[in-house]
Amino acid sequence: MIFGRRNRVKKFAKYIAKRLDLSRPVRLAIGHGRAAGDAAALAEALNALIPDVVDCYVTEVCAAFGVHGGPGMLVVGTLER
DSSP: OOOOSTTHHHHHHHHHHTTTTTTEEEEEEESSSSSSHHHHHHHHHHHOOOOOEEEEEEEEEHHHHHHHHHTTTTEEEEEEE
């Protein structure tokens, strides 16, 4: 979990990439709570750090997630193939 606003997208991308097996293809799903720009920047950062991204989906999260994370929330799901 990453707290704060400074460089949060870069920090979050590094956090995710560090926990993956980078020798395998990866599918990514990025959800955001009213933070489309940050979600797009996160997708770009993850594509730069992960050598074999098969698919990368970006979407706004539903109200059930949004109520807990609030505006500006970013979440990433990964599937290694």
